[in-house]
Structure formats: C-alpha cells, structure tokens
Amino acid sequence: MIMKTDILGFNLLALETALIDMGEKPFRGRQIAGWIYKHKSNDFLKMTNICAPLRDKLSKKFLIGKIQPLKTVNDKSSTCKTLWELADGESIESVLIPDKDRLTLCISTQVGCPLNCQFCATGRIGFRRNLAAGEIINQFLQTELGESERITNVVFMGMGEPLLNFDNLLTALEVLIDDLCIGFGARKITVSTAGIPPKIRSLADSGLNVGLAFSLNAASDHLRDLLMPINRRFKLQDNLEALQYYHRKINRRITFEYVLIKGINDSLKDAADLAEITRGIPCKINLIRYNPIDGSQFRPPDNKTVYAFRDFLYPRTPAVTLRESKGANIAAACGQLKAIYSKRET
Numbered sequence: 652m653i654m655k656t657d658i659l660g661f662n663l664l665a666l667e668t669a670l671i672d673m674g675e676k677p678f679r680g681r682q683i684a685g686w687i688y689k690h691k692s693n694d695f696l697k698m699t700n701i702c703a704p705l706r707d708k709l710s711k712k713f714l715i716g717k718i719q720p721l722k723t724v725n726d727k728s729s730t731c732k733t734l735w736e737l738a739d740g741e742s743i744e745s746v747l748i749p750d751k752d753r754l755t756l757c758i759s760t761q762v763g764c765p766l767n768c769q770f771c772a773t774g775r776i777g778f779r780r781n782l783a784a785g786e787i788i789n790q791f792l793q794t795e796l797g798e799s800e801r802i803t804n805v806v807f808m809g810m811g812e813p814l815l816n817f818d819n820l821l822t823a824l825e826v827l828i829d830d831l832c833i834g835f836g837a838r839k840i841t842v843s844t845a846g847i848p849p850k851i852r853s854l855a856d857s858g859l860n861v862g863l864a865f866s867l868n869a870a871s872d873h874l875r876d877l878l879m880p881i882n883r884r885f886k887l888q889d890n891l892e893a894l895q896y897y898h899r900k901i902n903r904r905i906t907f908e909y910v911l912i913k914g915i916n917d918s919l920k921d922a923a924d925l926a927e928i929t930r931g932i933p934c935k936i937n938l939i940r941y942n943p944i945d946g947s948q949f950r951p952p953d954n955k956t957v958y959a960f961r962d963f964l965y966p967r968t969p970a971v972t973l974r975e976s977k978g979a980n981i982a983a984a985c986g987q988l989k990a991i992y993s994k995r996e997t
C-alpha cells in the first residue's frame with residue numbers, strides 16, 4: 652500500500668517544490684494553496700482549475716489531513732475548549748476565547764509536554780510527540796470552519812512548548828501568515844515559551860515578526876527552578892538576554908506571563924523582584940490568577956493579594972494587566988480537558 656503524505660501544513664515553497672518534483676510548473680503549488688487555505692477544500696478531485704490527470708496524481712500521492720473534534724465544552728463567558736483526535740488516536744486541545752472585540756484561538760504544538768511545569772495539567776501528561784505542521788494549522792482551519800465570527804488573534808499557548816517543535820512551528824507560522832495561504836496578520840500572532848534562549852534567538856532571526864510571550868512565573872532562579880524545571884538548564888539571565896535580542900530584532904514589546912500562586916510567588920517582595928528583572932525590557936506583564944488543577948497543592952491567591960500585587964507593579968512597570976483565567980469551570984487551563992477525558996475513558 653502506498654503511504655500518502657499529508658500536504659496540509661506544506662508552506663508555499665514546499666508546495667511549489669512538490670509540484671516541480673511531479674514535473675509541473677511552480678504556479679500549480681500556489682493554486683493548490685488557494686484551494687486548501689482559501690476555499691477550505693479537502694478534496695483534490697474538486698480543484699477544478701487543475702487538470703484531471705494532475706488531480707488524480709495528487710490524490711494518489713497526497714492527502715489533506717483532518718483532525719476530528721472529540722469533545723467541545725463551553726462556559727458562560729463563551730470560552731470554548733475543544734479536544735481534537737489526531738490520525739494516530741492521540742488527542743490535543745485548543746481553546747477559543749472571546750473578549751470584547753477579540754476572538755482569540757489558543758493552539759497546541761505538542762501532544763503533552765516534556766517540561767513538567769509544576770502548576771500545569773499538560774506537564775503531568777508527559778511528552779507523547781511533536782505535532783506536524785499540518786496538525787497545528789488544522790486547529791485553526793477546523794475551528795474557523797465551525798465559527799460564524801472571524802478569529803482575530805492566535806496564541807501558541809496550548810499544550811506543549813512551541814520552541815521545542817521549532818521547525819514545525821515555523822512552517823505553521825509561515826502558512827498562517829503567507830497571503831497566498833491563510834494570510835493571517837503576524838501582529839495578531841503570539842508565541843509563548845517557557846524559555847529556550849537559542850530558539851528565542853532563532854525565532855527572532857526568522858523575520859516572521861510574531862509577538863513573543865515569556866512564561867516567567869518566578870523572579871528568581873531559585874523559585875523558578877522549583878516551579879519550572881527547564882530553568883535548571885536555561886537560567887533567567889540567559890532568557891532575559893534572549894528576550895532583549897528578540898525585542899531589538901522585531902521591535903515588539905515582550906509579554907511576561909506571571910501566574911499568581913498563593914503563598915508561592917504572590918508577595919510584594921516577589922512583585923518588587925519582578926519589577927526589577929523586567930526593568931530595561933520594553934514589555935507588558937500579564938498577571939493570571941492560578942487556575943487549580945486536580946491533585947495539585949497550589950491554590951489561587953485571594954483578591955486582596957492579587958490587587959496589592961498588581962497595584963505595586965503598576966507604577967513600576969510600563970504596562971500590567973490582570974487576566975482572570977477564563978473558563979476555569981470548563982477546565983480551560985491547558986491539558987485539563989485531556990486529563991479529565993482520559994480519566995473517564997479508562
């Protein structure tokens with residue numbers, strides 16, 4: 652049996668090269684990109700401006716991959732979380748978050764995650780595999796198909812560490828941004844990382860101009876080593892230098908994500924340290940109240956502590972926002988829906 656290759660997630664150059672390899676002109680690649688990404692076609696045989704023999708050859712050599720929704724959960728604020736089944740039976744999550752005039756899609760880049768951050772449901776699943784570029788893009792395409800409203804922002808903050816699946820992330824970003832593919836604005840895309848400095852620099856050098864969020868969560872190496880084991884390998888100072896490099900290259904301010912956990916990182920001393928280490932980096936700080944997960948000893952701080960932390964930071968840093976973790980009642984912290992679903996299945 653001939654194994655077909657999933658053509659979804661091929662960037663334009665790869666599509667053109669595949670067509671040249673089949674003895675065709677490169678413009679055929681652009682036509683196919685138009686059918687897949689603009690017309691949302693999942694059938695080569697329906698690509699009517701491509702001659703029948705080529706359509707036939709394409710359908711014998713390639714397939715246009717699909718992911719299936721296994722479960723969708725909505726909450727009162729219309730946050731919608733979807734668990735997708737992949738072709739090999741693995742599953743991943745994406746979350747659609749409406750907020751005023753925005754509709755943000757949060758997508759995954761890995762099945763599980765190897766980084767084991769102590770506050771994260773996905774970290775507990777462990778690492779299963781990287782997503783192919785087509786599987787990353789498919790979360791966008793399938794969500795868009797099911798939505799009446801346009802997705803306005805895309806964040807790579809779902810399951811997995813995007814920079815550990817770097818090549819597929821880059822290809823997915825190229826497909827997302829390229830006008831001849833999806834044509835989504837780079838300024839509306841943010842990649843979030845737990846901190847892999849060499850890859851932060853590589854992303855800056857890619858010239859893709861996407862926003863970068865750094866999942867900080869602790870302002871000292873000592874605490875960050877405990878909360879995010881990746882910090883034992885890549886220390887804060889290495890990351891801060893890489894973030895400065897990113898800012899110099901891309902000229903976009905960095906977002907620092909800081910999950911507030913009761914009694915762990917929510918004191919005014921922590922706030923002072925946070926202001927100190929981010930000084931000199933054009934940035935905004937997103938504070939997020941911890942969203943409890945099953946079996947964790949961590950708890951969210953109370954309102955008084957959260958507001959005191961924010962108010963301490965506000966005059967000392969250029970921009971601070973306080974985000975309530977939307978969808979807490981639908982298990983919207985990454986990896987929670989998969990964890991709950993897997994438990995029910997066993």
Ligand code: SF4
Nearest residue numbers: 764767768771774811
């Ligand atoms: S917070 Fe992100 S990087 Fe850390 S374990 Fe969870 S998915 Fe991985």
